[in-house]
Amino acid sequence: MDLGKMKDGAEQTSPLFRAWVAARRPFKVDSPFFAAGNVERELVAKQISLEITEEEKKHIVQSEEEQLWEIFCPIVGCRTKLKGVGELESHYLSRHSATCSICTRVFPTTRLLNLHVSETHDSFFRAKVALNYPMYECLMEGCSARFLSDSNRHQHLVDKHHFPRSFRFHVKKHASQKQRQRQKAHQPSNSGSTPKQSKKNQRAKAASESAPDVHTDRKDYESTTPSETQNQDTPMDVDELVTAVSRLSTVSQDETPSVLRFGHRRGRGVPFGQKSRGSGRGRGRGRSGRDQEDDSPPLQSIST
Amino acid sequence: MMNHGGDGPAATNLRRDPFKTSVGKGAGQRRRQAAITIGKDRRDSVVRAKRLRRADPADHGDGDAMQLAAVAADDDVAYKLLEDSTAAAVLNLKNIGKKATPKKVEALQTLRRLLSCSAYPPVHVAVQAGVVPLLVDCLGFGASEDQLFEAAWCLTNIASGDPEQTRAVEPALPLLILHLGEKNPARVVEQCAWALGNVAGEAEDLRDWLLRQGALSALARNLSSPIITLVRTAAWALSNLIKGPNSRAATELMKMDGIVDTLVRLVSNGDDELVVEVAWVLVYVTSMSDLHSSQLIHAGLLPPLVARLAVSHHQPLLTPVLRTIGNIVASDNSKCDAVLAAGQSLPGGINGALARILETEHRTLQKEAAWVVSNLAAGSILHKRAVFNGGAVSPLLYLLATSTFDVRKEAAYALGNLCVAPRDQGEEGKPILEHLNVLVDRGCLMGFIALVKSPDLESARLGLQFLELVMRALPDGKGPKLVEKLDGIAAMEELQFHANEELRIMSNMLIDQYFGEDYGLEEEFVSGDARTQYGPEYPPWRRGGLAA
Numbered sequence: 079m080d081l082g083k084m085k086d087g088a089e090q091t092s093p094l095f096r097a098w099v100a101a102r103r104p105f106k107v108d109s110p111f112f113a114a115g116n117v118e119r120e121l122v123a124k125q126i127s128l129e130i131t132e133e134e135k136k137h138i139v140q141s142e143e144e145q146l147w148e149i150f151c152p153i154v155g156c157r158t159k160l161k162g163v164g165e166l167e168s169h170y171l172s173r174h175s176a177t178c179s180i181c182t183r184v185f186p187t188t189r190l191l192n193l194h195v196s197e198t199h200d201s202f203f204r205a206k207v208a209l210n211y212p213m214y215e216c217l218m219e220g221c222s223a224r225f226l227s228d229s230n231r232h233q234h235l236v237d238k239h240h241f242p243r244s245f246r247f248h249v250k251k252h253a254s255q256k257q258r259q260r261q262k263a264h265q266p267s268n269s270g271s272t273p274k275q276s277k278k279n280q281r282a283k284a285a286s287e288s289a290p291d292v293h294t295d296r297k298d299y300e301s302t303t304p305s306e307t308q309n310q311d312t313p314m315d316v317d318e319l320v321t322a323v324s325r326l327s328t329v330s331q332d333e334t335p336s337v338l339r340f341g342h343r344r345g346r347g348v349p350f351g352q353k354s355r356g357s358g359r360g361r362g363r364g365r366s367g368r369d370q371e372d373d374s375p376p377l378q379s380i381s382t
Numbered sequence: 383m384m385n386h387g388g389d390g391p392a393a394t395n396l397r398r399d400p401f402k403t404s405v406g407k408g409a410g411q412r413r414r415q416a417a418i419t420i421g422k423d424r425r426d427s428v429v430r431a432k433r434l435r436r437a438d439p440a441d442h443g444d445g446d447a448m449q450l451a452a453v454a455a456d457d458d459v460a461y462k463l464l465e466d467s468t469a470a471a472v473l474n475l476k477n478i479g480k481k482a483t484p485k486k487v488e489a490l491q492t493l494r495r496l497l498s499c500s501a502y503p504p505v506h507v508a509v510q511a512g513v514v515p516l517l518v519d520c521l522g523f524g525a526s527e528d529q530l531f532e533a534a535w536c537l538t539n540i541a542s543g544d545p546e547q548t549r550a551v552e553p554a555l556p557l558l559i560l561h562l563g564e565k566n567p568a569r570v571v572e573q574c575a576w577a578l579g580n581v582a583g584e585a586e587d588l589r590d591w592l593l594r595q596g597a598l599s600a601l602a603r604n605l606s607s608p609i610i611t612l613v614r615t616a617a618w619a620l621s622n623l624i625k626g627p628n629s630r631a632a633t634e635l636m637k638m639d640g641i642v643d644t645l646v647r648l649v650s651n652g653d654d655e656l657v658v659e660v661a662w663v664l665v666y667v668t669s670m671s672d673l674h675s676s677q678l679i680h681a682g683l684l685p686p687l688v689a690r691l692a693v694s695h696h697q698p699l700l701t702p703v704l705r706t707i708g709n710i711v712a713s714d715n716s717k718c719d720a721v722l723a724a725g726q727s728l729p730g731g732i733n734g735a736l737a738r739i740l741e742t743e744h745r746t747l748q749k750e751a752a753w754v755v756s757n758l759a760a761g762s763i764l765h766k767r768a769v770f771n772g773g774a775v776s777p778l779l780y781l782l783a784t785s786t787f788d789v790r791k792e793a794a795y796a797l798g799n800l801c802v803a804p805r806d807q808g809e810e811g812k813p814i815l816e817h818l819n820v821l822v823d824r825g826c827l828m829g830f831i832a833l834v835k836s837p838d839l840e841s842a843r844l845g846l847q848f849l850e851l852v853m854r855a856l857p858d859g860k861g862p863k864l865v866e867k868l869d870g871i872a873a874m875e876e877l878q879f880h881a882n883e884e885l886r887i888m889s890n891m892l893i894d895q896y897f898g899e900d901y902g903l904e905e906e907f908v909s910g911d912a913r914t915q916y917g918p919e920y921p922p923w924r925r926g927g928l929a930a
Contacts, residue, residue: 185524186564
């Protein structure tokens with residue numbers, strides 16, 4: 079390294095010296111380089127949650143204006159009172175969108191609605207089950223497991239998907255005290271109720287909803303608005319029922335029917351045919367207003 | 383996450399407030415420790431990625447809960463009252479049983495208010511009283527919208543607490559996931575997403591579990607909703623879910639049909655608050671894989687993204703947008719081309735936008751912006767020229783001279799990269815004199831010498847490398863002269879016996895080469911024509927002549 083070299087300017091330094099190299103420096107997502115920005119993000123977010131955002135302000139203004147605009151839900155048979163467009167939309171989505179038209183139960187997704195209808199209202203499904211096809215699908219999307227019985231599926235949900243043991247997909251619907259009294263007054267001729275699904279309902283229906291209330295006992299089949307009064311639940315296998323009944327725990331006494339009867343009068347006339355899904359087979363359709371006394375549901379399909 | 387270490391500040395508080403009721407354990411200490419934790423958060427960069435839901439704008443309030451809230455912040459007695467009310471509310475809910483009555487919804491609402499009202503709601507009390515199974519029971523299919531909403535809100539706030547409290551929400555997770563379904567009322571879906579976001583933000587094992595249960599697709603589907611607040615919350619929850627560091631989730635997200643277009647659309651059209659959350663999703667996605675970046679660029683992400691960078695003043699938005707662009711730019715030349723191209727329609731382009739950010743007073747933004755510039759400047763000659771002429775140089779020089787250490791380091795990278803030719807042309811290390819001369823003339827050398835003196839190894843090395851470049855490249859020996867004038871020799875000498883071997887070697891080599899024993903010695907024995915013989919690289923005092 080003599081001075082002579084220096085005069086020439088851009089000579090190379092000794093190769094041992096790691097000279098500046100212009101290189102890109104990507105950082106991994108959890109690199110400490112980003113830490114300061116991450117912390118700020120969350121501190122800001124905490125403050126934001128205390129303020130009312132522009133969006134929410136708009137919402138408040140809107141809802142105050144809409145207090146004045148009241149309508150009734152336009153869907154036949156649903157007599158919910160709604161204030162404003164927002165409520166209408168929300169109500170429609172929650173009550174008439176993934177709603178079972180037979181028992182008016184609501185579900186968060188179309189898929190769950192389909193499962194419900196198949197398992198609860200479809201005799202074809204029941205038949206397949208009786209033939210030992212694994213018909214009960216896992217509820218979680220992406221899991222393709224299928225089971226021979228509701229209880230097997232339930233066990234799977236608990237084991238694999240960490241559902242709480244108390245969860246029930248099928249519920250036994252119970253009318254409130256008042257409703258049952260009302261029904262008894264209406265129809266003194268028929269008594270007894272059809273036991274619903276095999277598992278006891280521990281999740282009572284939303285009593286706060288008005289028209290689409292579920293009435294568990296048989297209805298007056300002459301009614302032309304079956305949606306209100308209709309209730310259709312095909313009982314499952316006798317075996318299952320027996321085991322289920324024996325497993326019943328009485329949470330509240332007045333919700334358990336004192337008399338259990340098997341056999342039923344099947345409901346007719348699915349009002350919004352397009353809404354109820356399922357195999358579409360083996361289900362009575364388009365027979366509104368006609369009583370049917372036979373106990374065994376027809377296995378053949380009756381097309382809409 | 384809540385380290386219960388450090389009694390110092392807590393003890394100090396006690397001493398400072400002798401008139402307050404004696405605290406001991408309990409609420410006050412908990413809150414103080416939480417405050418300490420936030421302080422530690424800043425230092426240790428442990429981030430609480432959970433969000434408590436406080437206000438319901440339409441809520442005209444439960445007077446009692448609100449009053450409790452106002453007082454509870456400072457008053458331990460009132461906080462105890464709050465805790466007791468919460469326990470009572472849980473008991474009340476339990477007694478209502480499984481019937482779905484209006485009373486149940488009311489009870490849930492009361493509980494919800496109690497769990498929302500202070501910055502540190504008495505979640506622990508509720509959990510201990512066994513609230514979670516009760517809430518899970520409220521989440522059955524067919525429950526009313528109000529019931530689902532209130533239960534989900536309670537779970538959200540429980541999940542926003544300490545790690546044990548977040549984990550206590552586990553039994554509810556499958557149902558929360560199912561309730562993300564598109565047929566649920568929007569506010570229910572949003573609230574469930576919020577709760578899940580809190581859980582996802584807690585720990586990687588929880589994220590993995592949620593992913594296995596299909597939470598990702600359920601959440602992501604909601605990005606297409608027309609309801610803005612829902613999309614925003616879903617995007618935030620999604621960002622917590624995919625943050626990794628395992629890239630599996632991000633990859634799964636990017637495989638979803640239509641997701642790329644949805645993300646681009648949201649960035650283009652969304653309001654600020656929405657874009658903030660979507661941008662964070664993009665931050666994770668772009669940092670995990672170059673392929674993702676390519677997909678997004680292909681779908682037209684860059685023009686709206688760069689536009690936001692150029693015009694927004696909203697710091698929470700600038701951070702993730704900048705970082706996303708930074709991730710993209712940190713990959714390869716073609717992506718840099720795309721970014722530069724996207725900025726062309728804007729006045730100043732991407733470099734002008736970056737310059738604007740370098741000029742904000744915000745340290746983190748400045749640091750990350752300098753990082754982005756450094757990666758752009760590590761590209762092709764054209765990239766370097768674009769950066770050099772794009773207006774970022776002035777603020778970078780300023781930052782190098784005056785800012786905090788971490789910002790100075792990034793500025794140094796950026797400026798240095800501008801002065802060195804790209805690797806690929808086999809001319810590694812070759813200086814770009816036109817840039818180097820300008821920067822040196824504008825006084826950048828001092829900043830680099832300061833880095834040499836830094837305790838951070840990487841910075842010291844950077845400083846040495848730049849000095850070497852200067853001394854090698856500047857003609858007529860200008861380099862060593864300048865370095866010496868600015869006390870660079872002293873700085874290098876400090877490293878000669880440094881613990882780190884590389885630094886020792888480097889500094890010694892430089893000193894030997896440029897300031898060797900012969901340095902200046904010849905001067906002493908030389909007559910007046912030293913200048914002609916040995917050139918002007920000798921400092922005047924060596925030449926025995928006039929001061930320069």
